[in-house]
Amino acid sequence: MSMQTGLATSTTRLRSYAPATDVSVAAPAPRLEIARATPVTAHRNPRTEPGPVRFIIIALAITFLSVFVVLPLVVVFASAFSKGVVAYFAALAEPEALAAIKLTLLIAAISVTLNLVFGVVAAWAISKFEFAGKTFLITLIDLPFSVSPVISGLVYVLLFGAQGYFGPWLQAHDVHILFAVPGIALATIFVTFPFVARALIPLMQEQGTQEEEAAISLGASGLQTFFRVTLPNIKWGLLYGVLLCNARAMGEFGAVSVVSGHIRGETNTMPLLVEILYNEYQFVASFAIASLLAMLALITLVAKTILEQRLDEAEVPDGD
Amino acid sequence: MAIEVKNIVKRFGSFAALDNVDLKVADGELLALLGPSGSGKTTLLRIIAGLDWPDSGEVAIDGENALSRGASERQVGFVFQHYALFRHMTVFENVAFGLRVQPRAIRKDEATIRARVKNLLDLVQLDWLANRYPSQLSGGQRQRIALARALAIEPRILLLDEPFGALDAKVRKELRQWLRSLHNEIHVTSIFVTHDQEEALEVANRVVVMDKGKIEQIGSPGDVYDNPATAFVHGFIGESIVLPVDVAGDAVRLDGRPLNIPALGAASGAAKLFVRRHDMAVGPAGTGALEGAIRHVRSFGPIQRAEVALSGSEGKTVIEIDAPRDRELQAGEIVSLQPRRYRIFAAQE
Amino acid sequence: MGLTLTWLSVIILIPLGALFLKTFELSLDQFWGIVTSRRTLNALKISFGLSFAAACVNLVMGTIIVWALVRYRFPGRRLFDAVVDIPFALPTAVAGVALTQLFAQKGWLGAPLAELGIKVAFTPIGIFIAMIFIGIPFVVRTVQPVLIDLDPEIEEAAASLGANRWHTVFRVILPSLIPALLTGFALAFARAIGEYGSVIFIAGNLPNVSEIAPLLIVIRLSEFRYADATAIAVVMLVASFLIILLINRLQRWAQARIPVH
Numbered sequence: 011m012s013m014q015t016g017l018a019t020s021t022t023r024l025r026s027y028a029p030a031t032d033v034s035v036a037a038p039a040p041r042l043e044i045a046r047a048t049p050v051t052a053h054r055n056p057r058t059e060p061g062p063v064r065f066i067i068i069a070l071a072i073t074f075l076s077v078f079v080v081l082p083l084v085v086v087f088a089s090a091f092s093k094g095v096v097a098y099f100a101a102l103a104e105p106e107a108l109a110a111i112k113l114t115l116l117i118a119a120i121s122v123t124l125n126l127v128f129g130v131v132a133a134w135a136i137s138k139f140e141f142a143g144k145t146f147l148i149t150l151i152d153l154p155f156s157v158s159p160v161i162s163g164l165v166y167v168l169l170f171g172a173q174g175y176f177g178p179w180l181q182a183h184d185v186h187i188l189f190a191v192p193g194i195a196l197a198t199i200f201v202t203f204p205f206v207a208r209a210l211i212p213l214m215q216e217q218g219t220q221e222e223e224a225a226i227s228l229g230a231s232g233l234q235t236f237f238r239v240t241l242p243n244i245k246w247g248l249l250y251g252v253l254l255c256n257a258r259a260m261g262e263f264g265a266v267s268v269v270s271g272h273i274r275g276e277t278n279t280m281p282l283l284v285e286i287l288y289n290e291y292q293f294v295a296s297f298a299i300a301s302l303l304a305m306l307a308l309i310t311l312v313a314k315t316i317l318e319q320r321l322d323e324a325e326v327p328d329g330d
Numbered sequence: 331m332a333i334e335v336k337n338i339v340k341r342f343g344s345f346a347a348l349d350n351v352d353l354k355v356a357d358g359e360l361l362a363l364l365g366p367s368g369s370g371k372t373t374l375l376r377i378i379a380g381l382d383w384p385d386s387g388e389v390a391i392d393g394e395n396a397l398s399r400g401a402s403e404r405q406v407g408f409v410f411q412h413y414a415l416f417r418h419m420t421v422f423e424n425v426a427f428g429l430r431v432q433p434r435a436i437r438k439d440e441a442t443i444r445a446r447v448k449n450l451l452d453l454v455q456l457d458w459l460a461n462r463y464p465s466q467l468s469g470g471q472r473q474r475i476a477l478a479r480a481l482a483i484e485p486r487i488l489l490l491d492e493p494f495g496a497l498d499a500k501v502r503k504e505l506r507q508w509l510r511s512l513h514n515e516i517h518v519t520s521i522f523v524t525h526d527q528e529e530a531l532e533v534a535n536r537v538v539v540m541d542k543g544k545i546e547q548i549g550s551p552g553d554v555y556d557n558p559a560t561a562f563v564h565g566f567i568g569e570s571i572v573l574p575v576d577v578a579g580d581a582v583r584l585d586g587r588p589l590n591i592p593a594l595g596a597a598s599g600a601a602k603l604f605v606r607r608h609d610m611a612v613g614p615a616g617t618g619a620l621e622g623a624i625r626h627v628r629s630f631g632p633i634q635r636a637e638v639a640l641s642g643s644e645g646k647t648v649i650e651i652d653a654p655r656d657r658e659l660q661a662g663e664i665v666s667l668q669p670r671r672y673r674i675f676a677a678q679e
Numbered sequence: 680m681g682l683t684l685t686w687l688s689v690i691i692l693i694p695l696g697a698l699f700l701k702t703f704e705l706s707l708d709q710f711w712g713i714v715t716s717r718r719t720l721n722a723l724k725i726s727f728g729l730s731f732a733a734a735c736v737n738l739v740m741g742t743i744i745v746w747a748l749v750r751y752r753f754p755g756r757r758l759f760d761a762v763v764d765i766p767f768a769l770p771t772a773v774a775g776v777a778l779t780q781l782f783a784q785k786g787w788l789g790a791p792l793a794e795l796g797i798k799v800a801f802t803p804i805g806i807f808i809a810m811i812f813i814g815i816p817f818v819v820r821t822v823q824p825v826l827i828d829l830d831p832e833i834e835e836a837a838a839s840l841g842a843n844r845w846h847t848v849f850r851v852i853l854p855s856l857i858p859a860l861l862t863g864f865a866l867a868f869a870r871a872i873g874e875y876g877s878v879i880f881i882a883g884n885l886p887n888v889s890e891i892a893p894l895l896i897v898i899r900l901s902e903f904r905y906a907d908a909t910a911i912a913v914v915m916l917v918a919s920f921l922i923i924l925l926i927n928r929l930q931r932w933a934q935a936r937i938p939v940h
Contacts, residue, residue, distance in 0.1 A: 029690035056401040061862035082777035158873025160893040165694035261770025264875035281772035284870035302772040401838040408839040414832035428840035
């Protein structure tokens with residue numbers, strides 16, 4: 011049905027339902043202390059390896075993560091500040107940079123808002139009602155995760171491009187979608203579509219419909235039930251979905267690159283500007299923008315960890 | 331093979347799981363370690379198996395120091411509470427595992443391994459399940475496969491951790507009898523851990539009662555039931571009536587009134603009187619050590635169970651006794667009670 | 680309900696429909712011609728081949744990392760656990776420029792490697808490195824919860840049956856992790872095939888040598904050769920679909936034997 015079922019082996023349902031790509035595959039800090047309480051020698055404990063083996067495995071893990079993951083992150087900040095703090099802020103104050111930041115924020119605002127509304131509605135429909143074609147709907151929601159970002163952009167070019175299906179009509183009516191803000195927004199919405207729904211579906215399924223039924227039996231209207239019963243129950247999950255949706259919306263590169271047209275000061279988002287500046291050998295400027303995005307990623311990771319703890323705490327132990 | 335455990339101490343932080351435990355198990359015995367959770371019985375079993383290590387003390391199997399060897403070198407069969415079957419292997423491969431991982435020098439050839447696994451599956455009467463995976467078996471079947479797997483390595487001793495704990499009542503009863511008859515057949519020295527007294531009394535030749543990291547009593551099932559050595563054993567095994575009494579010399583008093591029963595050598599001071607429910611003889615008022623009003627009677631099978639509110643306690647002390655049905659008791663009746671067999675233990679602290 | 684479906688249609692269904700519609704405009708010969716042209720074939724080979732190789736590295740290193748994170752206590756363990764998610768969270772363009780800078784001839788790692796005669800940036804090795812970077816969290820985050828939940832009694836049972844540690848790890852523990860390992864591998868593989876941002880900076884993008892399939896799609900689009908772009912995209916989509924199918928098969932096969940408690 012989808013790649014995500016691949017994670018069905020994981021422990022909590024939120025995680026088992028985590029999307030296949032991107033930030034949202036959860037980072038469970040192992041809560042179970044596997045090692046036995048008393049330290050015993052390697053020969054004695056039947057559940058561990060000899061000291062030298064342990065040392066080699068830890069060394070390999072640390073080295074690999076340091077070289078392949080930590081070092082690239084460090085490079086971003088080191089390069090951004092390589093000409094000093096003044097050059098760094100000067101690069102960020104360039105009109106081009108400011109325009110990119112503004113556009114990125116605008117795109118993120120549009121796509122997060124729309125995906126928030128429709129993500130909640132889709133999750134609500136899927137988890138609280140039974141209807142034909144539900145599996146198909148879930149697959150459809152998952153789809154953007156398993157498609158290359160370039161292909162996500164490509165489909166919009168096929169629709170709205172000069173030789174696309176709606177291209178001639180759009181040109182005749184002087185409507186700009188491709189190489190303009192609407193196209194970038196559409197592509198971003200496409201790639202970030204699954205986040206909110208994905209975060210909510212398992213949560214809402216777990217909570218079932220009893221509380222809603224109770225509210226309705228007590229005389230609440232549909233909307234009252236939603237805002238007073240359903241929404242408070244899913245607020246952390248919702249925030250989680252929004253967080254990841256936002257991170258991806260601001261950072262999306264492949265899909266946006268295909269539809270943006272790279273018009274400087276107009277259709278360049280921050281990731282696109284990183285590319286352009288880098289290709290023009292303006293390394294400080296490129297990495298200055300990149301550092302902002304890296305910061306966003308780090309903040310997202312921290313917030314995600316905190317939210318996951320909240321969600322774990324909120325998880326009701328099996329009552330039945 | 332005989333097992334000898336000497337002065338074993340095991341602490342988890344400040345908690346003493348085992349506090350100077352000594353135990354001797356004779357060759358061919360079927361021994362039960364009985365106690366409430368946290369009594370240290372499973373820890374003791376794991377130490378014998380080499381899965382845990384004591385802070386101090388000795389363990390010898392067949393006269394040989396076992397602590398110098400790891401679990402994989404002890405040739406001890408261990409049946410885990412949740413069976414710990416390898417889920418990715420068939421029943422056959424599970425049982426064959428211990429034979430396949432033997433050092434190359436002593437590893438048997440494939441035909442011998444197959445024959446031996448087949449024998450073991452026959453022994454546990456599950457040869458028809460050889461090609462199934464553990465997830466396709468019932469709890470009782472898993473238990474028997476776990477046992478067959480442990481027996482495959484021709485263990486010097488067999489250790490079972492709560493072997494029936496995860497099974498439902500009916501299967502549990504069947505397996506108990508089966509385990510006992512299996513032991514009669516193969517006669518390997520076996521220790522099993524249980525918190526279920528009925529299980530211990532029914533299956534084992536000898537029962538070790540443990541509490542708070544100490545051995546309270548070792549004896550035959552009859553011994554620990556009829557002659558409990560400590561207040562804990564009396565309270566833990568079988569149903570007991572417990573009354574707070576005072577002992578002065580050979581006199582025993584309840585709520586300041588003499589009971590007219592000998593103290594049986596209990597030390598003077600605060601103490602507890604333990605009587606089995608069926609050891610309380612009922613007679614007409616004024617003839618026994620205790621007196622009380624019957625509040626409620628239920629009759630079933632050979633007995634009638636009566637709730638008696640003892641006189642002189644303002645009806646606050648209510649005990650349950652089991653009487654034979656030779657004379658029907660009535661609610662409201664005043665009766666006297668005479669302990670036929672009883673024990674008095676000094677109250678602790 | 681209706682609203683949801685309408686929205687889904689606008690955002691997902693219609694665009695994807697357009698993709699297949701476009702494909703059907705091509706004759707089979709045309710399609711075959713595009714897909715088997717030297718440049719396309721090479722791009723697909725590079726994408727699939729290097730993705731597979733990177734996923735293999737991720738499988739091995741991911742297992743080692745999970746083992747260290749779950750089984751051992753060492754200073755900074757929690758930090759390194761969190762660090763695993765960085766490739767998920769870092770925008771791909773940022774990862775791309777950072778990796779390039781790191782492995783460029785004058786980069787922190789590029790310089791010492793150049794002295795050894797190894798050129799990473801702007802070669803297929805660079806693509807390989809970028810694919811390893813983006814794939815590692817998939818293996819780690821798929822396998823980690825399974826190893827955490829692995830019943831300790833399983834290992835004790837193996838030991839009590841006479842197995843040494845080597846036997847216990849390779850015959851009991853790793854086989855129990857196989858479904859998760861394969862899933863993580865497939866997820867990393869699929870992601871690497873579609874990856875664009877983190878790869879194109881370091882790739883060099885030399886046709887037939889270091890040009891990945893997603894880049895070729897972008898190039899064809901910029902040349903307004905929509906049919907070519909579409910044909911390549913369809914091949915990639917079908918391949919991804921097959922991988923997803925495989926994962927689900929594996930999951931079902933594994934779950935039939937190993938019920939999730």
